[in-house]
Structure formats: structure tokens, C-alpha cells
Amino acid sequence: MKYSFIFCFCTLLLSHVAEAQMQLFDLKEVRLKEGPFKNAQDVDLKYILELNPDRLLAPYLITSGIPVKAERYGNWESIGLDGHIAGHYLSALAMMYASTGNMEVKNRLDYMISELEKCQQKNGNGYVGGIPQGKVFWDRIHNGDIDGSNFGLNNTWVPLYNIHKLFAGLTDTYHYTGNEKAKEVLIKLGDWFIELIRPLSDEQIQNILKTEHGGISESFADLYIITKDKKYLETAEKVSHLAILNPLEKKEDKLTGLHANTQIPKVIGFEKIGVLSGNKDMTDAAQFFWENVTQKRSVAFGGNSFAEHFNPTEDFSGMLKSNQGPETCNSYNMERLSKALFLDKNKVSYLDFYERTLYNHILSSQHPGKGGFVYFTPIRPNHYRVYSKPETSMWCCVGSGLENHSKYGELIYSHAENDVFVNLFIPSVLDWKEKNIYIEQSTKFPYQNSTDLVLKLKKSETFSMNIRCPEWAENFEISINGKIQKTEAKPSSYIMLNRKWKSGDQIRVTFKTSTHLENLPDGSNWSAFVNGPIVLAAKTSNKDLDGLFADDSRMGHIAAGKYYPLDQAYTFIGEKADYLSRLKELGNLHFRLDSLELEPFFEVHDTRYQMYFQNYSKEQFKEKHDLLIRQEIEARALEAKTIDKINCGEQQSEADHLYKGEKSNFGYEDGKFWRNTSSYISYQLLNKNKLGNFLDITVLEELKMDNISILINEKPAQIVAAENKVIRLNINKMEVVNIKIIAKNLINSPMFYQLRIVND
Incomplete structure (x- = not known):
């Protein structure tokens, strides 16, 4: 996503904000009214009490x-x-x-x-x-x-x-x-x-x-x-972790391959410490990180990373193929960082990202009826998401999920001294008892492009009401008590309404939105439909939703059901503008596109879906599509014979397989994670129903078997072959495979890339 950094206030407001720092209201001063966010809060409350x-x-x-x-x-x-x-x-x-x-x-x-x-x-x-x-x-x-x-x-x-x-x-x-x-x-x-x-x-x-x-x-x-x-x-x-802070202070992007949610909380810490200590280098480092992640590493709904790691900025193909798309914890923390930077830097643009992520990732990450939190949100066409259950699921995204839907009131409004800022169009009530200001906001946004604010005051007061004009809003217009105001609305700015307000005054805000196609940050030929701040997606199938509501297994948070071939996903052939022109409005942000019905992604649950669409020119289609078909056939063939696998050096994959080790290093090179050791590393794999016959170990460099020994279930492994950077071990009739790789004489082992149980 691209967000402009325009911060345009009226002259009076510029001087005013310079005198008073933006502040949040207490959560107890804001109450939600009926709408999607109030429903999400109520569903979360039920889950909390269970x-x-x-x-x-x-x-x-x-x-x-x-x-x-x-x-x-x-x-x-x-x-x-x-x-x-x-x-x-x-x-x-x-x-x-x-x-x-x-x-x-x-x-x-x-x-x-x-x-x-x-x-x-x-x-x-x-x-x-x-x-x-x-x-x-x-x-x-x-x-x-x-x-x-x-x-x-x-x-x-x-x-x-x-x-x-x-x-x-x-x-x-x-x-x-x-x-x-x-x-x-x-x-x-x-x-x-x-x-x-x-x-x-x-x-x-x-x-x-x-x-x-x-x-x-x-x-x-x-x-x-x-x-x-x-x-x-x-x-x-x-x-404070200097290995992350130092490059950020130098404006260097060293994030590719790093575990994403490990880094975001560190940067929140840098921002807070920088503010408290007056260390501008730290706050600038946090801003650089935010800009990098939001503009180069985030997809349309605000999430980032796949399989929990930052992918290369120039290549999102791994995310498009994976069932482990952006992690909800990442967006939970990016929202916290956006809020902190907004309060520190007084830049409205932080709210554009915050809002986009709030509606499309955070709100969508909880089942709106049954409750349950989402860990990964795949962008792979025709895949699906998995929801937690209170008795079985104790993932990190359950923990942050419990919090996500309890604090929707945190940034709807803010204030600077006596002045009120309306940041988000969410039905709610602000009760600022300290200043005797009560504001009720009524809106059906995003289904209707307007919001109404009614003021209740004990006595008439002079202060500023500042209404955010989002970067996506068109024909932004404000009226007070039915009279249209002469204002200059610019994207990512506030419109200041300074006057002596009386109880009963009404402010009406109207605007227009349009639907556009937003490309992935890598410039590839994949794009998503976005209307205003709302990402649209199509439900495609309710079949093969294995583990839709998770069991208590270690990897129950992953939508491990059948992959539907990418070459069978809905594809644009020709000009993208033609597809925009073919959209037929159905009402309530639903649109017909040929056989598909697009709707707000936060409404899409209990189903496979398509959010990203590939685009070919008529000349490209056959050649490129045939290549995609061949790649999908090869990928499906490999997965079909795979019983279990570990991507070495990839955090969740290793944690899922009970990694242990000493004197071990890990890294990321040429798009692949790796791990080596000068002592030992061990994992546990599961050979379900004893279907697998071999365990293949792939390395990224010259294979020297003299420097390592391998144990399977505490016995010397039976080596079938060791060539072409692959070690094949016999695991026939083993259901639980505990593997331990030991480096001899404290010499570094090869860089191990992948362990895979296969049935042939």
C-alpha cells in the first residue's frame, strides 16, 4: 500500500497543534453504538468469559x-x-x-x-x-x-x-x-x-x-x-536490540527474512524510549521502519509477511502460494506502532494505515457469530482461514485477539487541550466529562458514505471540532445545522471547525468513494479491489474446509486443507480498467463481476475466498498461464507425496516441530531459510499413519557427511543416499520421528534447508 504524507491543516490549526500535543481519550470515555465493531466487541466479551x-x-x-x-x-x-x-x-x-x-x-x-x-x-x-x-x-x-x-x-x-x-x-x-x-x-x-x-x-x-x-x-x-x-x-x-535498531537508525532495510512480529514490538519500544529520552534517532528509526513495512511489505488489507517472516520487497510470490499469509499479531502490533507515531508526530497519514488495517484485518480476524480468532490470513486464491476455540486454542493470535476487539474506542476520537479530533467514522459516543462535552456519532459507514455528529453541552463553548478527511475520500463535504461549510478538504488532513458551539448542534459529513485495483507492492500482476478503505473479496467455495474451527493440535492454527490450483483462480485477461467498468453495484458494498460477487472482506467467513486477482494481456495469457499450470502440477505432486516437513530456520515451522539445539546459527539467503550447528539440533516429525518411507534432508552447500552424525529415535539413522545436496534416510514404519543431527569435533555442519517426510 502507498500512503501519502500530506499533513495539511488550516493556518489556525497548524499553530494550535504546535502548542498542544495530540492525546488519546480514556477508553471509558468512549462507548460503541450498534454496528460491526460493537458486534465484534460483544462476541469478544463472550469468548473472554468462556x-x-x-x-x-x-x-x-x-x-x-x-x-x-x-x-x-x-x-x-x-x-x-x-x-x-x-x-x-x-x-x-x-x-x-x-x-x-x-x-x-x-x-x-x-x-x-x-x-x-x-x-x-x-x-x-x-x-x-x-x-x-x-x-x-x-x-x-x-x-x-x-x-x-x-x-x-x-x-x-x-x-x-x-x-x-x-x-x-x-x-x-x-x-x-x-x-x-x-x-x-x-x-x-x-x-x-x-x-x-x-x-x-x-x-x-x-x-x-x-x-x-x-x-x-x-x-x-x-x-x-x-x-x-x-x-x-x-x-x-x-x-533494546541493537542488531535491529542500528540499521534502522541508518535508514537501512535489513528486514527481509526476519521473523516479522519479533521485530515490531522492538520498534514500538524504540519509539516510546525515544520520546521519553528525547532520542530523535530512535523515533526516526521507528518512523523509517513503519514507512518500510506499510509501503513496501504490506498487502491491501494491512497485513504483512508470510509464514511469519518478512518476504523480499520485490517478490510476494511466496505469500501468494502459501497457506500461511499475514499473521494477525503483526497487524495488532502495527496498529499499536501507528497509534504511537500518530500521537508523537501529529501526522494524519498514520491514521490511513490504521483505519485500513482496522477494518480489513483486525475486524475480519474474529468470527462475527461464533467467535474465534484467526492466526494466518492467506492471500492465496481459493484458500481459507481457521478460527480458534476457547477450550482448544492457545496461540499468540488468540492472546492478541482477545485484546484487539476490546479497544475499538481507542482512536475514534483524540484531543489537544480543549479541541476534539474525529479520526474514524464508527458509531459511538464520546463523553468528555472533564470539559463537559458529549458527542454522539451515528453512521452506517462503510455501507453509507456519511456520518452525523450531535453535540450535547452544559453551556455554549468555543473550541475546535476537527474532522479527518481520509486519503481515500472524494467530494468531502461538511454541513453544520444543515448549512454547507466552505472548506478546503485535502487528503490525509483535518478540517477545522472553530466556533462557539451550543448544545444540539449537528455536524453532517458526506463523501464519495470509488473502487480501484491496488497492486501488490512488488509490482507483479496481482491486484485487489478496494473501495475507499474497504478491501473486497469473493467467496469461492465452502468445500474442503479442513479444521475450520481448530482442534488442540500444535499446528491447528494453519488452514492445512487442500490447495486449489492457482491456475484455476479467476483471472483478468486484457485491461484491468475493463474489469472495473464491468462491476455492477448490488448495494451494501456488494458488486457483481461475472460469476463472482465481491463484498467487504470483513464479511467473508466460513469459506474459501479470492482477494487477489492475476492480470494478463491477451498476448501474455497462453504462455504465462501454461507456465503457471506446469508449476502448479509440480508443486501439487511434491505436496501429495509429503507427509510432514520442516523449513529449517523458519521460526514457526521449527517451533511446531519441537526444535532444540546448541551452538546453532540460522539465516536467510537467496529466498531460503537455513540452520546449522557446531553442536546439535533436533526436531520431531510425525509420519501420519506411517505413510512415509523416507526422510529427505536438503542442504544449501556442499554435503560433507564426515562432519555430522544423525540419530533417529536415538539410534543411528539408516542412510539410503547422500547426493546432490540431499540426504535420504529410511523411516519405514515409524510414526514419530525424532531426529538429532550432531556436528563432529565442533565443526559447523552444512546449512540445513528443509526436512521432508515423503512416501516414495
Whole structure:
């Protein structure tokens, strides 16, 4: 997506904003009215209340030696990431209570904080967490015994990422509800962490930060905001990952191949630390990152990455072919970064991206009827998405999903001193008690291109109402009490309405939208229909929706059903403009295009769909389409004989297969991930129904078998062949395949690219 950086205010407003920084309203000051966002909030509330606090707390009680009141949840909550959902749950409860005033939510939140306090008191050193074998793990770190990899730190699954969720949950609890007990637990936890890393050198700390660690730096910046104690800001700076910060400060793009959501929370931390410390290099680095991701790496609905990693900016073909499209957690964090930069830089353009992503990714990532959160949103034509269930699914995107739909009121409005800014056209009520200003917004946008605002005041007041003119809006017009105002509406700007307002004054905003085709950022011949900020897609089939609502399997979040061939997707032949002209409006943002019906993507659920369409000239079609057919036949043939596979060095693929290792490096070269070791690496693959006969190991460089040994289920592997950079092992009649590759004499192994169980 491309977003212009026009920031055009009237002269009076320019000087006014320079004097007063933009600020958010508290969530409790905004209430949603009926509409898609209110429905999403209500569905989220139901899901939140279906979760059992005692089961979420169980990992913390186990670690503290306190008898559990209920068994912990399964799935990710019992295979290494134990306790991470509880941190998200605190945040979701806090924001949902602020957004709704629901007392059951508040009671649950207070209960969880009390239980966490008991765990902390039992531990006796300020620590509270659910990380398995936490005492042993943290003692090793404190003593400088550190072996960091992209998601494994001393063979523990992202422990700092895990504990960051608790830091964030405690912070949000205090911020949104004023819970003093949460503040006390948070400060003690922060002091424990400072003591934990006190003996470590800067180099050792940076080694720890190689492993995904969430927004741990932001958490200490938040502690500084709460306490004003500089030791927390100093710690925030100390745990900022320089391998990411330094290139960004130099305006260098080193993101390709990196695990995407690992990086975004770091950048949120850079932005916050930069603001608090006055370090402009850090805030500029955050802005550079945002521009790079939103303009070069994001697709039409706002998401980025595939299989959780940033793809090359010049090649989105991997995303188009994958069932693991943009991850919802990425957009959750990009929304947080956009909000922070908007408040810091006072640039309306950040709202254009925020709005696009809010409607098309965040809103669409929850099932609007049954509830359940989406992990991956594929852009592969004719594929589908999978939804979580409260009892079975404990993925990261469940945690962030619980939060996403609890805070829709955060940026509908903002203010600077006495002035109000209307940022989003969402039916809602703003009750600014401090200034005795009450505003009700009524709108059916995006189904109707207008919004109405009615002011209720205790007495007449002079202030500015500032209405955002989005970059997509056409013929933008404002009337007050039925009288059209003479305004100059420019894209990505505010229109300032400064006057003495009286109770009952009405503002009506009208505009037009048009449908256009938006290309992928790599310039390839794939494009999506977009009307205003709304991405349109077509439902294509409700067949073969395997695992639509996920079970409790390790990879249940992936839509692993049948791939429909790309060459059978709907394709444009000729001029794209012809297809735009053929759209027939059906009402409510639905359009007929030949056999397809396009509709807002956030309405598309329980189905396969097509969002991106390939375009050929008449001259290109046969040659290019025939090539695509051949590629699809080859890809289907390989997948048909594949029982299980691991992409080495690719974070989720390795985590899904229980990676462990020591003295191991990973990287990305020529579009392929890899991992090597000078000690060992191990994985677990599943040979379903014992259908596979061989395990093929592919390397990216010269194959030297003398430097490695391979064990299968703790026995020497039976090597069938080792040639052409492929090692073939016999796994006949094995259902669970535990493979361990050992480097001999501390010599680096080859770079392993892929492990694949095949049936021939």
C-alpha cells in the first residue's frame, strides 16, 4: 500500500497543534453504538468469559509451588509457552472493562491480580511467571549461561516474550483500572528483572535479545512512566536490540527474512524510549521502519509477511502460494506502532494505515457469530482461514485477539487541550466529562458514505471540532445545522471547525468513494479491489474446509486443507480498467463481476475466498498461464507425496516441530531459510499413519557427511543416499520421528534447508 504524507491543516490549526500535543481519550470515555465493531466487541466479551481464569493461572501456581485450582489449558499453554495467554487476558479484561463497564470482567481481573500476588509472595524474590522450570532457567541466565537463538533461549521457548505478556497485562490493568495491587506486582517484577540481568555484560544482554522477546523494552519504559524512576528507562535502553535498531537508525532495510512480529514490538519500544529520552534517532528509526513495512511489505488489507517472516520487497510470490499469509499479531502490533507515531508526530497519514488495517484485518480476524480468532490470513486464491476455540486454542493470535476487539474506542476520537479530533467514522459516543462535552456519532459507514455528529453541552463553548478527511475520500463535504461549510478538504488532513458551539448542534459529513485495483507492492500482476478503505473479496467455495474451527493440535492454527490450483483462480485477461467498468453495484458494498460477487472482506467467513486477482494481456495469457499450470502440477505432486516437513530456520515451522539445539546459527539467503550447528539440533516429525518411507534432508552447500552424525529415535539413522545436496534416510514404519543431527569435533555442519517426510 502507498500512503501519502500530506499533513495539511488550516493556518489556525497548524499553530494550535504546535502548542498542544495530540492525546488519546480514556477508553471509558468512549462507548460503541450498534454496528460491526460493537458486534465484534460483544462476541469478544463472550469468548473472554468462556475462558477459565484458574486454568490460565495454573502455570503460575505450579511454578510457585502452590496447589492448582484447575488444570492448565493444553495446546501452547502446556508445551513451553505456559502462562502467556494469562498476560494477554489481563490486558483484554482491563480494556474490556474500560470499554464496557462490565463488572463481571472487573471481578475476574481483580481475582487474577490477587492470585498473581500470592504467587509472587510465595516466590519471595519478586518473580512471578508460568515458564516451565522457571527457577532453573532464570538462574542460568543470571549466571551468564546463555545460548540464544531466534525463538529458543537455552532451549526454552521465547521466555522473555512470554513474561513480557505479563508485564504488559499488569501495566494495562493499572493504566485502565487503577488497580494498585497490579502496580505493586509490576514494580516488584521489574525490580526482579533488573537484578536478574545486573551481572550480565552488554554483550551478554544482546545475546539474550537474539531470541524473540516481545516488547520487554517498552515494558520498562512504561515502568518509568508510572514511577518516574530513571532506572527503568535505563533498563529499557539496555534491553533494546541493537542488531535491529542500528540499521534502522541508518535508514537501512535489513528486514527481509526476519521473523516479522519479533521485530515490531522492538520498534514500538524504540519509539516510546525515544520520546521519553528525547532520542530523535530512535523515533526516526521507528518512523523509517513503519514507512518500510506499510509501503513496501504490506498487502491491501494491512497485513504483512508470510509464514511469519518478512518476504523480499520485490517478490510476494511466496505469500501468494502459501497457506500461511499475514499473521494477525503483526497487524495488532502495527496498529499499536501507528497509534504511537500518530500521537508523537501529529501526522494524519498514520491514521490511513490504521483505519485500513482496522477494518480489513483486525475486524475480519474474529468470527462475527461464533467467535474465534484467526492466526494466518492467506492471500492465496481459493484458500481459507481457521478460527480458534476457547477450550482448544492457545496461540499468540488468540492472546492478541482477545485484546484487539476490546479497544475499538481507542482512536475514534483524540484531543489537544480543549479541541476534539474525529479520526474514524464508527458509531459511538464520546463523553468528555472533564470539559463537559458529549458527542454522539451515528453512521452506517462503510455501507453509507456519511456520518452525523450531535453535540450535547452544559453551556455554549468555543473550541475546535476537527474532522479527518481520509486519503481515500472524494467530494468531502461538511454541513453544520444543515448549512454547507466552505472548506478546503485535502487528503490525509483535518478540517477545522472553530466556533462557539451550543448544545444540539449537528455536524453532517458526506463523501464519495470509488473502487480501484491496488497492486501488490512488488509490482507483479496481482491486484485487489478496494473501495475507499474497504478491501473486497469473493467467496469461492465452502468445500474442503479442513479444521475450520481448530482442534488442540500444535499446528491447528494453519488452514492445512487442500490447495486449489492457482491456475484455476479467476483471472483478468486484457485491461484491468475493463474489469472495473464491468462491476455492477448490488448495494451494501456488494458488486457483481461475472460469476463472482465481491463484498467487504470483513464479511467473508466460513469459506474459501479470492482477494487477489492475476492480470494478463491477451498476448501474455497462453504462455504465462501454461507456465503457471506446469508449476502448479509440480508443486501439487511434491505436496501429495509429503507427509510432514520442516523449513529449517523458519521460526514457526521449527517451533511446531519441537526444535532444540546448541551452538546453532540460522539465516536467510537467496529466498531460503537455513540452520546449522557446531553442536546439535533436533526436531520431531510425525509420519501420519506411517505413510512415509523416507526422510529427505536438503542442504544449501556442499554435503560433507564426515562432519555430522544423525540419530533417529536415538539410534543411528539408516542412510539410503547422500547426493546432490540431499540426504535420504529410511523411516519405514515409524510414526514419530525424532531426529538429532550432531556436528563432529565442533565443526559447523552444512546449512540445513528443509526436512521432508515423503512416501516414495
